[in-house]
Amino acid sequence: MTSIQETKAVVDAYYQAGVEGHLPTFGEYLHDDFVVTAPNYLPWGGAHIGAQFFREQVLEHLSETLDFSRFSYEGFTAEGTNAVALINIGVVGTDDLVKISEHWEVVDGKARSLWVAYFEPQPLLKHLGITVSAAA
Numbered sequence: 001m002t003s004i005q006e007t008k009a010v011v012d013a014y015y016q017a018g019v020e021g022h023l024p025t026f027g028e029y030l031h032d033d034f035v036v037t038a039p040n041y042l043p044w045g046g047a048h049i050g051a052q053f054f055r056e057q058v059l060e061h062l063s064e065t066l067d068f069s070r071f072s073y074e075g076f077t078a079e080g081t082n083a084v085a086l087i088n089i090g091v092v093g094t095d096d097l098v099k100i101s102e103h104w105e106v107v108d109g110k111a112r113s114l115w116v117a118y119f120e121p122q123p124l125l126k127h128l129g130i131t132v133s134a135a136a
Helices: 003-019 023-029 051-059 122-128
Strands: 030-038 046-049 066-079 082-091 097-107 110-119
Touching (some): 003 023, 003 066, 003 082, 003 110, 023 030, 030 051, 066 097, 097 122
Antiparallel strands (some): 030 046, 066 082, 082 097, 097 110
16 A cells, blocks of 8 residues: 555544544554644644544544534545545534544554644534634
């Protein structure tokens, strides 16, 4: 398997685990020094070093907020050890979808890092009970 194929396979394993309802099993694909960075306004936001945070705080709880049954790729590209997945995903308990850009690095068959950006996250924030005031 080429590094591009391996990179895409590891990243896709994350989304498929979510779709199939066993997101925590993706933990086996995490490098020990895994780094995740998400917007600070989210409960799981900020930069977190080490696979333990992602396993315990994200993989165990993300399906309480994001509805992977309504997951789809808008784009998915890889070059070497880096991949970018532009996805649409449902917000639990609503008809809403959010668009997320996820930037992955995969080394030796393990996810090394994930950087996440949300586009128009208002439905997600509303679901989480987070109020954001509009700029004047």
